[in-house]
Amino acid sequence: MTDATTDDTRFAAVYSRHLPAISSYLSRRIDRRFVEDLAADVFAVAWTKRAAVAEGEELPWLYRIAANLVANHRRRQATGMWLVNALRSTDSAPSAEDIAVTDLTLAHAWRRLRPGEREVLALAVLEDLAPEAIARSLGISVNAVSIRLHRAKRSLAALLNDTKD
Amino acid sequence: MNTNSDHLSTRLRDSLAAHEQGPELSPELVTGASNRRAPQMVNRQRRGYVAGGATLAVAAVTVGALIVSAPTSAGPLFTASGTGNSNLGLSRAADSAATDLMVRDQINYQYEPGSGLSAAPGKGLAYQLKLAGSAELRAQELATALGVAGEPAQAGNVDPAYPTYTVGSADGTSESVIVTWSGTGSWWYSNPGEILPTSACEALPTPITPDARIAPEAGGCTPDPSQTPSSAPDEEKAQSLAQELFAATGFDVPTEDIRITVDPGQTLAEAYLTVGGIETALSWGISWSTTGEIVWAYGHSIEVVERGNFSTVSASDAVKRLADWRWFGAGGPEFASGVARLANDVVGNSTFGNSMSDPDATEQDTAEQEAAKKESELTQPTGSPNAYPTDTPLPEENISPAPAPEESETVVVTIDRAQETLLLMWDLEGNGWLVPGYAMQHPEGWWNTVASLEEGVIALPDPDELLKIKNTRVTPQD
Numbered sequence: 001m002t003d004a005t006t007d008d009t010r011f012a013a014v015y016s017r018h019l020p021a022i023s024s025y026l027s028r029r030i031d032r033r034f035v036e037d038l039a040a041d042v043f044a045v046a047w048t049k050r051a052a053v054a055e056g057e058e059l060p061w062l063y064r065i066a067a068n069l070v071a072n073h074r075r076r077q078a079t080g081m082w083l084v085n086a087l088r089s090t091d092s093a094p095s096a097e098d099i100a101v102t103d104l105t106l107a108h109a110w111r112r113l114r115p116g117e118r119e120v121l122a123l124a125v126l127e128d129l130a131p132e133a134i135a136r137s138l139g140i141s142v143n144a145v146s147i148r149l150h151r152a153k154r155s156l157a158a159l160l161n162d163t164k165d
Numbered sequence: 166m167n168t169n170s171d172h173l174s175t176r177l178r179d180s181l182a183a184h185e186q187g188p189e190l191s192p193e194l195v196t197g198a199s200n201r202r203a204p205q206m207v208n209r210q211r212r213g214y215v216a217g218g219a220t221l222a223v224a225a226v227t228v229g230a231l232i233v234s235a236p237t238s239a240g241p242l243f244t245a246s247g248t249g250n251s252n253l254g255l256s257r258a259a260d261s262a263a264t265d266l267m268v269r270d271q272i273n274y275q276y277e278p279g280s281g282l283s284a285a286p287g288k289g290l291a292y293q294l295k296l297a298g299s300a301e302l303r304a305q306e307l308a309t310a311l312g313v314a315g316e317p318a319q320a321g322n323v324d325p326a327y328p329t330y331t332v333g334s335a336d337g338t339s340e341s342v343i344v345t346w347s348g349t350g351s352w353w354y355s356n357p358g359e360i361l362p363t364s365a366c367e368a369l370p371t372p373i374t375p376d377a378r379i380a381p382e383a384g385g386c387t388p389d390p391s392q393t394p395s396s397a398p399d400e401e402k403a404q405s406l407a408q409e410l411f412a413a414t415g416f417d418v419p420t421e422d423i424r425i426t427v428d429p430g431q432t433l434a435e436a437y438l439t440v441g442g443i444e445t446a447l448s449w450g451i452s453w454s455t456t457g458e459i460v461w462a463y464g465h466s467i468e469v470v471e472r473g474n475f476s477t478v479s480a481s482d483a484v485k486r487l488a489d490w491r492w493f494g495a496g497g498p499e500f501a502s503g504v505a506r507l508a509n510d511v512v513g514n515s516t517f518g519n520s521m522s523d524p525d526a527t528e529q530d531t532a533e534q535e536a537a538k539k540e541s542e543l544t545q546p547t548g549s550p551n552a553y554p555t556d557t558p559l560p561e562e563n564i565s566p567a568p569a570p571e572e573s574e575t576v577v578v579t580i581d582r583a584q585e586t587l588l589l590m591w592d593l594e595g596n597g598w599l600v601p602g603y604a605m606q607h608p609e610g611w612w613n614t615v616a617s618l619e620e621g622v623i624a625l626p627d628p629d630e631l632l633k634i635k636n637t638r639v640t641p642q643d
Contacts, residue, residue, distance in 0.1 A: 011198065011199070016196075020190075022187075032187075035187055043198040044198050044201040125174045
């Protein structure tokens, strides 16, 4: 077996188990018809940088790649603000419209959160990541994650309260 | 255990239950990863590095030239895409049409003109934004202006109708300039190595910095300005430097029209294309890091062609267009918040609230950083820097119970203030236009923008046809 084949096999063995998680992550953030394509891109990027990933840290790293791809995808998809915001940050959290299907009040509050707050809440609540994994995924410290998460929950609760009023 | 927090989490999970399970993906996505070309990702927040005064050596090229052409004698000027996207206008318009219908199912906004609006029709100039030159030539010109070594290379894996040329690093790991030849021929430049001084960054584990093309909100280096004195230019110097760079890339703008924002992590210069004395949605920008180096810059490659003076409807008559996304056009920075909200309404892309688009964001963010710092001091257990702080218990009343599914709701919005302006619109081929329009202020204070051209001057897409296109489009799963 050549080194290349070994590398391929190892990569497949490690990363295949994350397919469902990446599928769910993408499905919550983009139109379903784009999921497979973006997932393929996620793993293509992961392949090119596989040597840099420590064992056990693959999933947060995949989320991070996916977040970048989702943000870029949304830039391409966005209307209205494309020119104004194309060169500015675009978040990769689930959209308010996804929430609005069942909970309009929550959707209004979610929309008014800052992008960073949405993202950290989504990773904690929806992807069920521990703060350490969120930190790896967002590229910030665990402390920063904790603070951002705390603020996000507080903000969301306050916004819900405002909406109720 | 925080019951309120748990309740909130549960409510969020429940709300997204329909999206919980993604499609089953083929293992070939992983096993075939080595054979798939990884997408070229560009961190648009991290671009731009200018090699000092070298930029002055380049003559202005294509932007801002005002060319007058004969007005059309028959037929519409163009067919609006109904979207703000320059690329693949037809496809995007189809998406918007479908999304618009979905949003309408929940809230039906009914717009009414108030007594403060004029009922007098008028006239207004329309302009076409035409790509000037060629992508390859433009890439070379910009590379010279920005001090990037190398020859233009065409990016693969892109629609040949919209070629993209790169000079410099192709993978985003070092400085590069990229030009995309569609829409307004937008360009951007990055030098990840100059993003921030190492000492000003939180330590990042190597595994999670696989590339430098990371959206800011998705992570990256978080600056701690207190650690390093900023060498970024002050406001006056930044204006002067920005004017030089903009001119070198073909955009001539008076110094006083360049907005400077100074915050602890960066100094940002922005200027908008002004046509007929009106700032448009088209912007150029530069950002310096605390090292004093430019970390990103962007702009466009257009000439402005006057296409005629056309009749416009009154502000009062234009109000009804607020309910029709096809009349939407992007206004200048004065109305950007309204643009953002409207865009959100149309496509469900929650970009509003983005700190970069919020003129008050810097101050607000600083205040929040202070608040967060205090909060951290209060909630962070001592002796354990990475410990997870306990949430402050939230008042029970802050959590409203999950409501029952709501019926379609009609909201009447009365518009009492409108301002004439120029709006950026896209045609179905992805070309940009500046057309007369109104910015209409909602009672809550934010703005919506709609074109004011009389019916027939431009053609509007047929929503039914767009939906057919969307529904028959071949998808990867097909």
